[in-house]
Amino acid sequence: MIRKFVIPKELGDSIEVRLLQWCKAEGEMVNADEALLEFETDKAIVLVTASQAGVLRRRFFNDGDWMKPGDVAAWLSDQADEALPAADAVLDDTLLVTFDAT
Amino acid sequence: MSRLFFREALARAMAEEMARDPRVILMGQDIAEHGGSYAETRGLFERFGPSRVRNTPVAEAVTVGLAAGAAAAGLRPLAFITYLDFLMLGLDPLVNYAAKLRFKSAGQLTAPMVVKATAGAKGQGPTHAQSIEPWLMNVPGLTVLAPSTAGDAYGLLKSALRASGPVVYIDHKRLFPLGGTVPDDEQTIPIGSAALRRDGRHLTIVAHSYMSVVALEAAALLAASGIEAEVVDLRSLWPIDWQTLADSCRRTGHALFVEEGQEVCGVGAELAFGLRERVDGLRVARLGARRAPVSASPVLEAYTIPDAPRVAEAARRLLG
Numbered sequence A: 001m002i003r004k005f006v007i008p009k010e011l012g013d014s015i016e017v018r019l020l021q022w023c024k025a026e027g028e029m030v031n032a033d034e035a036l037l038e039f040e041t042d043k044a045i046v047l048v049t050a051s052q053a054g055v056l057r058r059r060f061f062n063d064g065d066w067m068k069p070g071d072v073a074a075w076l077s078d079q080a081d082e083a084l085p086a087a088d089a090v091l092d093d094t095l096l097v098t099f100d101a102t
Numbered sequence B: 001m002s003r004l005f006f007r008e009a010l011a012r013a014m015a016e017e018m019a020r021d022p023r024v025i026l027m028g029q030d031i032a033e034h035g036g037s038y039a040e041t042r043g044l045f046e047r048f049g050p051s052r053v054r055n056t057p058v059a060e061a062v063t064v065g066l067a068a069g070a071a072a073a074g075l076r077p078l079a080f081i082t083y084l085d086f087l088m089l090g091l092d093p094l095v096n097y098a099a100k101l102r103f104k105s106a107g108q109l110t111a112p113m114v115v116k117a118t119a120g121a122k123g124q125g126p127t128h129a130q131s132i133e134p135w136l137m138n139v140p141g142l143t144v145l146a147p148s149t150a151g152d153a154y155g156l157l158k159s160a161l162r163a164s165g166p167v168v169y170i171d172h173k174r175l176f177p178l179g180g181t182v183p184d185d186e187q188t189i190p191i192g193s194a195a196l197r198r199d200g201r202h203l204t205i206v207a208h209s210y211m212s213v214v215a216l217e218a219a220a221l222l223a224a225s226g227i228e229a230e231v232v233d234l235r236s237l238w239p240i241d242w243q244t245l246a247d248s249c250r251r252t253g254h255a256l257f258v259e260e261g262q263e264v265c266g267v268g269a270e271l272a273f274g275l276r277e278r279v280d281g282l283r284v285a286r287l288g289a290r291r292a293p294v295s296a297s298p299v300l301e302a303y304t305i306p307d308a309p310r311v312a313e314a315a316r317r318l319l320g
Helices: B006-020 B044-048 B060-072 B084-098 B133-137 B150-162 B210-224 B242-252 B267-278 B298-304 B308-319
Strands: A002-006 A017-022 A035-040 A045-050 A054-059 A072-077 A097-101 B002-005 B024-028 B053-055 B076-081 B114-119 B143-146 B167-172 B179-182 B195-198 B203-207 B229-233 B235-238 B254-262 B283-289
Touching (some): A035 A072, B002 B006, B002 B150, B006 B024, B006 B044, B006 B150, B006 B179, B060 B084, B076 B084, B084 B114, B114 B150, B133 B254, B133 B267, B150 B179, B150 B235, B195 B210, B203 B242, B203 B308, B210 B229, B210 B254, B254 B267, B283 B308
Parallel strands (some): B114 B167, B203 B229, B203 B254, B254 B283
Antiparallel strands (some): A002 A072, A035 A045, A045 A097, A054 A072, B195 B229
């Protein structure tokens, strides 16, 4: 299964956020409880940790890019060689994650 | 150009001016280790130390009074007032001491200080969300700035920290979640210069601070129905850039003044009068908050404050 990670819309008043860094490269395994990426709002730094394992297949933004709540930031798959749909495909399944804001 | 959060643009302006001039000091509630109410002083305490980044008690009269005294004695203080409403407590030292010092001393003393305050409605209710900048425009000797973009906040705060007399720099709670472009090299924006944000030929919409964002949204709505609105962002409420405003009004013949505060004796009232004196045949209208305190109810707050559809409706009424 291929799952998406979406920048959450429940970020208070945030209109834009900045991607600070990916913690994993494309093609790399992300285990449950491993950090996926870190982004910054106008008030806080948010660390996103995966709650379920997956292979990071596609990163839609680069370090330093600006994103909006609701943007799909990444796709992850159960298997490293699962075929990916076209880049503009809309996926239904969402990766389970936790957010830690500091 | 780099894209920065609004707070980062402010932090950069302060850091550059503090590095440039050792007389610049910061004073305000929670600005030291905490990094500011809007995270806009993050990193400055660590870089410049406790003698130049000073926490103050919850006592705005004291904060502004200390800043005025320090300015008269040769420093360049930047005093933070978390909500513009609370500047009411500091008006006596600001208006009666700082703004008049140059006049009262025949130029022997000046008060080169900046009061930075955050205005605007964003859920804080009747006493933490007002836009009372016209009160300040009324005071001889005060400069009043109100940017709407991160780049302008950066350039204007730098100019404010170099100015010879007291400056009130006002931003808005709704500007902080927005990013904006800021020049990579050090630049200032001259005090007293408005910015033309959008070209149009049917009417001029004049706004400042967050209402400039709303005015641009309204202009986009109007464009969809064939009305081309020019949008002028004041940036500086005093002094007023009459030239830019009058040039735009001569092109369009119609001016709509939009503000978040009250219409009575408001920014629009002053600008409409001044522009009617300068531009023959100019037709004017104004739109401000409905005549009620800012409500703590989100529904009533939204009802009270101008939004893009109301601005567009006022523009259509003006054009008849």
